[in-house]
Amino acid sequence: MSNHSHDAQHPLNAIEHAEGNVVLEGIKAIAQGFATVLKHHPREAVTLEYPEVMPELSDRFHGRLSLLSKSDDTDLCIGCQACARVCPCDDLIQIDMHRDDDKKPVVTRFTIDMGRCIFCGNCTEVCPVDCIKMLSDFELADYSREALVLDKKDLTLSGQESDEWRAKRGYTPTVL
Amino acid sequence: MMSVKELNPELQSNLPGVSIETGFDTNDLVVNIGPQHPSTHGVLRLVTTLNGEVVKEMEPVIGYLHRSKEKMGESRSLFQYQPTIDRVEYLSSFYDHLVFVNCIEQIADIPVPKRVEYIRVICLELNRITSHLLWFGTFLLDLGASTPFFWCFRDREEVFTIFENLTGARMMYNYFRFGGVNNDIPAGWLEEVRAFCNHFPDRLDEYEAVATKNPIVMDRTKGHGIMAKEFCLKYGVTGPALRATGEALDLRKTNPYSVYSELDFDVPTRTECDTYARYLVRVQEMRESIKIIKQCIDKIPGGDGGALAILKKEVEVKTKEAKKNPEIVVPHWDKDWDTMGKKINLLTYKPPAGEASNFVESPRGVLGCYIITDGTPKAYRIKWRGASFSNLSALPELMKGHMYSDLMAIFGSLDVIMPEVDR
Amino acid sequence: MNEENKTPEQAPEAEVIETTPAIPAGFFGALLESKGIAVEHLGNDAKGTEIIRLTAEAILKAGELLKGDASSKLDMLLLVTGIDWKTHRESVYHLYSTVHYHSLIIKIVADANDTSPSLYPVWPAVDWHEREAYDLMGIHYEGHPDLRRILMPTYWLGHPLRKDYKEEDPRLVWNRR
Numbered sequence: 001m002s003n004h005s006h007d008a009q010h011p012l013n014a015i016e017h018a019e020g021n022v023v024l025e026g027i028k029a030i031a032q033g034f035a036t037v038l039k040h041h042p043r044e045a046v047t048l049e050y051p052e053v054m055p056e057l058s059d060r061f062h063g064r065l066s067l068l069s070k071s072d073d074t075d076l077c078i079g080c081q082a083c084a085r086v087c088p089c090d091d092l093i094q095i096d097m098h099r100d101d102d103k104k105p106v107v108t109r110f111t112i113d114m115g116r117c118i119f120c121g122n123c124t125e126v127c128p129v130d131c132i133k134m135l136s137d138f139e140l141a142d143y144s145r146e147a148l149v150l151d152k153k154d155l156t157l158s159g160q161e162s163d164e165w166r167a168k169r170g171y172t173p174t175v176l
Numbered sequence: 177m178m179s180v181k182e183l184n185p186e187l188q189s190n191l192p193g194v195s196i197e198t199g200f201d202t203n204d205l206v207v208n209i210g211p212q213h214p215s216t217h218g219v220l221r222l223v224t225t226l227n228g229e230v231v232k233e234m235e236p237v238i239g240y241l242h243r244s245k246e247k248m249g250e251s252r253s254l255f256q257y258q259p260t261i262d263r264v265e266y267l268s269s270f271y272d273h274l275v276f277v278n279c280i281e282q283i284a285d286i287p288v289p290k291r292v293e294y295i296r297v298i299c300l301e302l303n304r305i306t307s308h309l310l311w312f313g314t315f316l317l318d319l320g321a322s323t324p325f326f327w328c329f330r331d332r333e334e335v336f337t338i339f340e341n342l343t344g345a346r347m348m349y350n351y352f353r354f355g356g357v358n359n360d361i362p363a364g365w366l367e368e369v370r371a372f373c374n375h376f377p378d379r380l381d382e383y384e385a386v387a388t389k390n391p392i393v394m395d396r397t398k399g400h401g402i403m404a405k406e407f408c409l410k411y412g413v414t415g416p417a418l419r420a421t422g423e424a425l426d427l428r429k430t431n432p433y434s435v436y437s438e439l440d441f442d443v444p445t446r447t448e449c450d451t452y453a454r455y456l457v458r459v460q461e462m463r464e465s466i467k468i469i470k471q472c473i474d475k476i477p478g479g480d481g482g483a484l485a486i487l488k489k490e491v492e493v494k495t496k497e498a499k500k501n502p503e504i505v506v507p508h509w510d511k512d513w514d515t516m517g518k519k520i521n522l523l524t525y526k527p528p529a530g531e532a533s534n535f536v537e538s539p540r541g542v543l544g545c546y547i548i549t550d551g552t553p554k555a556y557r558i559k560w561r562g563a564s565f566s567n568l569s570a571l572p573e574l575m576k577g578h579m580y581s582d583l584m585a586i587f588g589s590l591d592v593i594m595p596e597v598d599r
Numbered sequence: 600m601n602e603e604n605k606t607p608e609q610a611p612e613a614e615v616i617e618t619t620p621a622i623p624a625g626f627f628g629a630l631l632e633s634k635g636i637a638v639e640h641l642g643n644d645a646k647g648t649e650i651i652r653l654t655a656e657a658i659l660k661a662g663e664l665l666k667g668d669a670s671s672k673l674d675m676l677l678l679v680t681g682i683d684w685k686t687h688r689e690s691v692y693h694l695y696s697t698v699h700y701h702s703l704i705i706k707i708v709a710d711a712n713d714t715s716p717s718l719y720p721v722w723p724a725v726d727w728h729e730r731e732a733y734d735l736m737g738i739h740y741e742g743h744p745d746l747r748r749i750l751m752p753t754y755w756l757g758h759p760l761r762k763d764y765k766e767e768d769p770r771l772v773w774n775r776r
Contacts, residue, residue: 022391025389025391026389026390026391028389029388029389029390029391030390030391032385032386032389033385033386033387033390035385036382036385036386037323037386039382040327046330046333057340058337058340058341058344058362059341059362060340060341060342060343060344060359060362061340061344062344062345082523085256085523086253086255086256086522086523087256088252088256088257088258088259088260118259118260118348119345119348120258120259120262120348120350121259121344121345121350121358122255122256122258122259122350125358125522126522126523134344238749238750239749239750239751239752242750242751244759246735246760247759247760250760279645279646282645282646283645285645409674409675409697409724410723410724411723411724411726412675412676412677412724414675423697425697430700431700530644530645531644531645532644532645532646533644533646533648533678533693533704534646535677535693535695535702542677542695544677544678544693546678546680546691546693548682557680557682557683559678559680561677561678561693565727565728566724566727566728569724569726569727598750599750
């Protein structure tokens with residue numbers, strides 16, 4: 001320290017004082033940081049031990065696509081192609097249908113390539129009969145790309161499951 | 177503290193005195209940073225010419241994430257294109273949706289109910305917080321602090337859960353529609369948001385206790401990467417980087433869109449123009465966002481979703497009955513409570529021919545969309561203005577004369593996100 | 600959390616910001632015409648932003664004027680868009696004023712050889728934007744200091760955003776749409 005240490009007005013001293021403050025402030029800031037980190041230790045963890053503990057998903061979750069059925073296990077889908085037309089991914093949903101003798105639609109093929117699906121929910125929004133919907137199922141990993149192409153049998157839920165889904169999400173179906 | 181007046185606009189070319197007198201011959205060294213460098217937060221390649229440790233020249237090479245979003249818009253119907261907009265800028269995708277639907281709403285003259293505007297503003301401001309939180313965590317991670325990174329992700333996930341309850345997705349929302357939103361808010365959602373707003377400022381205090389006055393953070397940010405206002409205008413730099421120069425350009429205030437003119441908030445500005453100032457502006461912006469969200473929760477027409485959904489069902493049923501039996505009284509329903517301004521068949525929707533351009537204040541700066549329609553379901557031309565694109569173009573000149581070790585601090589303070597640059 | 604943990608230097612009070620003043624319709628066009636520059640008025644876009652079309656000869660002079668004039672002060676360039684109208688190409692410039700908070704759209708038609716003057720001397724911010732328009736739309740900007748491809752690889756042939764662009768890769772779907 002120089003001999004003018006008591007003279008705070010001295011320009012040299014001003015720098016020294018400032019530096020002293022910076023060091024002090026720095027130590028204070030670091031101590032404060034450590035104190036804040038320590039405060040976190042007794043807090044409850046926010047992470048989940050998946051897969052032992054499953055997350056609580058919202059009712060609107062965009063998960064695996066599925067086709068709901070009527071309560072008596074018959075097809076709800078009328079094969080109108082609306083979902084295929086609004087899908088942003090090319091040829092992701094493929095539908096073949098014909099009309100039977102009573103002019104009623106019969107869907108013979110309905111495949112969705114879940115490997116290319118981006119889970120946007122566009123198809124569920126335009127479906128005129130509320131048939132194609134999204135489940136809360138997000139565990140879709142499989143061993144091959146081909147296995148991710150789901151056909152109509154994989155996609156269709158039974159009448160009971162469909163009713164449960166509708167009850168859970170408070171859905172009033174337009175056509176039943 | 178330097179004021180902006182003291183700053184020489186020419187300062188960029190002769191920043192810190194870094195001419196090194198070596199006394200022997202030196203060669204320039206070309207270092208290739210990226211495209212997989214962890215601190216570039218995406219795939220950015222920086223071809224850097226170094227003189228010793230000082231950056232002499234820098235050339236960003238971009239395009240690694242080019243997914244031809246504009247071409248995709250020309251080949252898909254508008255509704256089909258909408259989910260892919262989320263991927264233009266995935267950290268704040270509500271903003272991309274907002275400019276997109278605003279353009280179509282203006283071209284087709286679709287009214288937007290008040291309730292929708294408030295829901296949108298809540299989503300936007302929460303999204304600004306998540307975006308800034310990710311920036312906060314990764315910026316400090318680049319400086320060497322790893323603890324705040326995990327804290328930021330914890331709070332970010334909390335907001336994502338709120339978004340999931342609303343839209344069904346955590347990051348790719350696909351929620352806004354032309355003249356409305358996809359789905360009304362669920363019962364109890366506003367309370368979730370309010371609970372978050374109530375505890376988040378305390379969390380923010382904790383972050384700041386760790387970082388703001390930390391001597392290492394201050395040493396590495398104060399006085400580095402100085403961008404004066406003239407420099408920002410030269411490159412079209414906007415957002416927090418521009419506001420750190422004392423220029424209070426925030427489109428929410430200057431050209432209010434949505435319902436921002438009805439809300440009371442401040443535009444945080446600093447005058448130091450350096451990396452630290454940009455840091456402080458962003459932290460302050462999160463606090464302002466909380467202020468905006470709290471006002472929106474109080475002001476939203478119709479209130480929470482649960483009771484309103486019941487009322488809506490009742491109105492629908494009673495209106496049908498009233499047609500047969502005129503004695504039945506239909507409960508009052510306000511136009512402001514709707515979630516759709518006009519019923520649109522999304523499958524066959526064709527906007528009229530026209531053009532519109534919209535610019536909004538995204539977390540990174542001015543985000544814009546320019547759409548030309550020609551009366552078909554597809555757009556004739558869609559052009560995106562990502563704030564990061566312009567902000568990144570300023571980097572080579574900004575880095576000139578800086579130490580190589582300051583690169584990631586300065587680059588991080590620009591908050592560039594690569595998908596928005598390459599689109 | 601005690602007082603000390605608050606932000607050490609709170610941001611200064613934000614200054615009172617005036618919102619957009621309503622500018623009269625055709626304001627910028629009239630301003631340029633009063634200085635003797637020929638302007639083609641194209642009305643407003645759906646948001647209400649004025650659109651004008653300028654000739655390639657007049658653009659630089661008009662640009663200096665719009666940037667410098669106290670009543671317009673369009674000092675920030677937001678966006679450059681190239682549009683393919685099949686018969687010709689067009690550049691669209693979105694301008695904004697950080698002083699008056701108003702904006703303007705300028706359109707310039709590129710000539711038969713797809714060349715258009717660069718606005719780099721007036722707004723250096725067009726640098727990357729014009730490079731992108733060159734890369735994806737194939738408009739050559741005369742006077743641009745560094746006109747190279749920016750998003751596509753340097754070896755790429757053709758300009759992908761043109762309407763007649765065909766990519767033979769079977770994985771790409773837009774040729775069929």
